[in-house]
Amino acid sequence: MSTNALYTDLSGYYDLMCADIDYPAQSHAVKRLHQLFGNGGQRHLDLACGTGPHIRHFLDFGFQCAGLDIHQPMLDKAQQRCPEAMFSVGDMCDFQFDTSFDLITCFLYSIHYSQGLDKLRGCIASAHRALSDNGLFCFNAVDKTRINNALYVGHSVQHEGSEFTFRSGWHYVGPGERQSLRLSIHRSTNGVDESWHDEHPMVALSFPELVRLLEPWFEVTLFEHDYERIVPWDGESGNAIFVCVKRQGPDSVGEAR
Known part of the structure; x- marks a missing residue:
């Protein structure tokens, strides 16, 4: 997506x-x-x-x-x-x-x-x-020089009968002027799981x-x-x-x- x-x-x-x-x-x-x-x-x-x-x-x-x-x-x-x-x-x-x-x-x-x-x-x-x-x-x-690619933050929240879990973290491979924000969203509803993963290019x-x-x-x-x-x-x-x-x-x- x-x-x-x-x-x-x-x-x-x-x-x-x-x-x-x-x-x-x-x-x-x-x-x-x-x-x-x-x-x-x-x-x-x-x-x-x-x-x-x-x-x-x-x-x-x-x-x-x-x-x-x-x-x-x-x-x-x-x-x-x-x-x-x-x-x-x-x-x-x-x-x-x-x-x-x-x-x-x-x-x-x-x-x-x-x-x-x-x-x-x-x-x-x-x-x-x-x-x-x-x-x-x-x-x-x-x-960019202080980004830890292994570090993520996340939280979970209940909404309209579903549990959402969000995780995000910076990623920079260097060198250059491009880094990314890696984002994942997981939704669980009545035992049915859905996930979205994305990588947002950033300066x-x-x-x-x-x-x-x-x-x-x-x-x-x-x-x-x-x-x-x-x-x-x-x-x-x-x-x-x-x-x-x-x-x-x-x-x-x-x-x-």
């Missing part, structure tokens, strides 16, 4: 797949980072927003929110969850809006869906263009490489991947939160040209 088919056909189970994610903690932490580093504005755009759980929290914080995702079935569910928000189908590597935003987020490592460095550059440029003065671009990422890069891509456009600060407290990145862990303040000046203008 292809990547698109998996996400489209199983969009109704996406929230089950993410049932172990602490959306309130993630949303609150990024709101706090926006208070510390951002411009104080309340216009928010969530890239690769999925079914909109993060947007729901930002709406409740008082933000005016928009969401962008490439999968319409995801956005249909997001609109139900967040009727106050504006949603658009589009590619996060090449997007434009008529309005500007004060905060752009990209949760759940979705920045890696850029699928190549050229595409990632397009995402960075699009985010810079869409931000207001001193706006904040915030996302989490994984360093791979180290944190120093990612910082170099960002710096012409943004002032970049890295934090530990800890949504309970704000702690500077220790320089060793393979997951981090990137806090990027829009740069104004000759470097970003020259890069944009």
Whole structure:
């Protein structure tokens, strides 16, 4: 089954797949980072927003929110969850809006869906263009040099008479700019078992490489991947939160040209 088919056909189970994610903690932490580093504005755009759980929290914080995702079935569910928000189908590597935003987020490592460095550059440029003065671009990422191919995370959940088991893990064979997210879904219903397996191609890069891509456009600060407290990145862990303040000046203008 292809990547698109998996996400489209199983969009109704996406929230089950993410049932172990602490959306309130993630949303609150990024709101706090926006208070510390951002411009104080309340216009928010969530890239690769999925079914909109993060947007729901930002709406409740008082933000005016928009969401962008490439999968319409995801956005249909997001609109139900967040009727106050504006949603658009589009590619996060090449997007434009008529309005500007004060905060752009990209949760759940979705920045890696850029699928190549050229595409990632397009995402960075699009985010810079869409931000207001001193706006904040915030996302989490994984360093390709610290990926453990043997490590998986998983959880099980009951839903409508079935038991679902979800497993996912990063895979990087190196060298190069491609890694993948390996995903498996198992459903058991009345003794009948079904399984889906997929491998999502993603862009791979180290944190120093990612910082170099960002710096012409943004002032970049890295934090530990800890949504309970704000702690500077220790320089060793393979997951981090990137806090990027829009740069104004000759470097970003020259890069944009």
